[in-house]
Amino acid sequence: MRKxxxxxxxxxxxxxxxxxxxxxxxxxxxxxxxxWRRERWAAEGKSTSFREASAYLTMLKRDPDLAFLNEVSxxxxxxxxxxxxxxxxxxxxxxxxxPRFKVRxxxxxxxxxxxxxxxxxxxxHLAKMERPVRWVWTFDLAPGDLDISSxxxxxxxxxxxxxxxxxxxxxxxxxxxxxxxxxxxxxDLGIREFGVPSDGAAVLAAPDLKRKETNRRxxxxxxxxxxxxxxxxxxxxxxxxxxxxxxxxxxxxMLQQATTRLVREYDLICIEDLRVSAMVKNRCLARAIARMxxxxxxxxxxxxxxxxxxxxxxxxxxxxTSKRCSSPGCGFKNETLSLxxxxxxCPRCGARHDRDVNAAxxxxxxxxxxxxxxxxxxxxAARPEPSVDKACGARVRPRRHPPPGLRASKQETTLSDExxxxxxxxxxxx
Numbered sequence: 001m002r003k004x005x006x007x008x009x010x011x012x013x014x015x016x017x018x019x020x021x022x023x024x025x026x027x028x029x030x031x032x033x034x035x036w037r038r039e040r041w042a043a044e045g046k047s048t049s050f051r052e053a054s055a056y057l058t059m060l061k062r063d064p065d066l067a068f069l070n071e072v073s074x075x076x077x078x079x080x081x082x083x084x085x086x087x088x089x090x091x092x093x094x095x096x097x098x099p100r101f102k103v104r105x106x107x108x109x110x111x112x113x114x115x116x117x118x119x120x121x122x123x124x125h126l127a128k129m130e131r132p133v134r135w136v137w138t139f140d141l142a143p144g145d146l147d148i149s150s151x152x153x154x155x156x157x158x159x160x161x162x163x164x165x166x167x168x169x170x171x172x173x174x175x176x177x178x179x180x181x182x183x184x185x186x187x188d189l190g191i192r193e194f195g196v197p198s199d200g201a202a203v204l205a206a207p208d209l210k211r212k213e214t215n216r217r218x219x220x221x222x223x224x225x226x227x228x229x230x231x232x233x234x235x236x237x238x239x240x241x242x243x244x245x246x247x248x249x250x251x252x253x254m255l256q257q258a259t260t261r262l263v264r265e266y267d268l269i270c271i272e273d274l275r276v277s278a279m280v281k282n283r284c285l286a287r288a289i290a291r292m293x294x295x296x297x298x299x300x301x302x303x304x305x306x307x308x309x310x311x312x313x314x315x316x317x318x319x320x321t322s323k324r325c326s327s328p329g330c331g332f333k334n335e336t337l338s339l340x341x342x343x344x345x346c347p348r349c350g351a352r353h354d355r356d357v358n359a360a361x362x363x364x365x366x367x368x369x370x371x372x373x374x375x376x377x378x379x380x381a382a383r384p385e386p387s388v389d390k391a392c393g394a395r396v397r398p399r400r401h402p403p404p405g406l407r408a409s410k411q412e413t414t415l416s417d418e419x420x421x422x423x424x425x426x427x428x429x430x
Contacts, residue, residue, distance in 0.1 A: 001168070001169045001174050002168055002169070003166075003167055003169055004165065004167075005146075005164070005165040006163070006164050007135050007136060007137055007138070007162070007165070008136045008160070008162060008163075009124075009135050009161035010161065011133050011134070011161055012134075015129060015131070016161070018072075018128075018129060019110075019126075019161075020155065022072040022076055022110055023108040023153075023155065024104070025069050026079075026080040027080075027102045027104070027108070028066075028069075029069070029077045029080050029081065030081075030101075030102050032060060033056060033057065033084060035101075036056055037053070037088075049085075050081060050082065050085045053081045053085065054078065054081060057077060057081060073116050073126075075111075075113055075127065076110040076111060076116070079111040079112070080110075083111070106157065107154060107156055108154070109154040109155070110152070110153055111150060112150065112152070112153070113149070113150055114148070114149060115127075117148075117151050119143045119146075119148065120144070122143060122144060126153075141173060143165075145173070146167040147167055148165050148167045150165075150166045156245055157238070158238050158241035158242035158245055159238055160245065180267055181266060181267055183265065183266045183267060183268075184266060184267065184268035184269075184270070184364060185197050185198055185201075185262070185265075185266045185269055185270070185360075185364060186270040186361060186363035186365070187360060188272070188321065188322075188357075188359040188363055189271070189292070189294055191206070191285065191288045191289065193205065193206060194206040194207075196360050198361045198364045201265075204261075205254075206254070207251050207254040209247055209251065209291055212243065212246055212247040216240060216243035216244060216247060219236065220240050222236050222239075223236035223237055223240050251291070251292075252296075255293055255296055256300065258297065259300040259304050260304065263301070263304045263308050264308075267311065268367070268371070269301065269310065269312050269313070270314075270364050270366070271301070271314055271315070272314070272317060272319070272363060273314045273315065273316060274294055275317055313367035313370055315363060315366040315370055316366075319362065319363075319366050320362075321360075321363050321366070322355055322358065322362075323337045325346040325349060325351060325353065325358070326362050330348055330351070332349070334346070337355075341355065342354070342355045342356075
């Protein structure tokens, strides 16, 4: 089992300068190789493999003007080429857009493999650095006991440093799977409440980001009043970036807690297939929808359900979950229900519904129907009875090669050893 760990780094000024220089070299290699790929394709119409890109990197290192590439570790430069090769693979497969050039000033990062770092006595040692980088490890597992395969160092725009470790856990280190509860739930995602369960349990509260958004806007207004190119502008930019990071981390913490709670309490979870890219076109609700992080919620839920052995069912986005009555045997569809109506009464059965709870119940019902249909399709087809495909109890079609010159009734009489000749008449099939 593979798991990721994200920790905070606190490098000293010399270490931070060296890390930034290494990231700058990786960015330079990415841009030079990408430009060479494009020129080669335009001139010769040839695609570039990773081996050819690696050979071109060797030529760049031999250039006297780029001799500083030899002062940093070679692993981040090679990993930059591997990420670019993966980006082109995803582009040709239709999974991503065409790779773009990297610019200075945005989030900088680099990837290291096992040959470029080591964890010894709880300390992180990076290649070509004399002293270990101070970090804060907050997980129960000791870092020295983990089989770490790669490490990605990132410098956020606000100046904070982070390390993402990818480790392979042994059977003893893997977390225990939650006990089966036998419960199913449908979750209706919203804006006032992030998620409303169908069984009446406590709602998934949306993150309170209004105060953080207010601080971030204040920092942005201050940054807009600074002189371009001044140190005060850089200070204001870092404060705005820090406000962005706090807002993002608060949302991520809420999503992690919500998905973990659902996976622990339920065996079957049903959600809607929401098209967020179309929903944010509503300018009145775009900001509130983008604040929730619905897409990230689904990605986390899929990963955690697969890890815990739980089932996740995603129903069609065109199901009228809010407008349809969830009472058993009713199913009335309220075509006039608007978004502003939060409670409504069914004119057919008289039941009163909370909009979100009613939608969650319909999501659960639709998810159970989808699950039952998928199980029927996956079940092996039942073997027909011997007399189903027979005419008057005999086989209609010959088994292999029929005797030549015989009529249908004669063929049935000759090839069937189960019944006597058919009394139904020649050439007739009941």
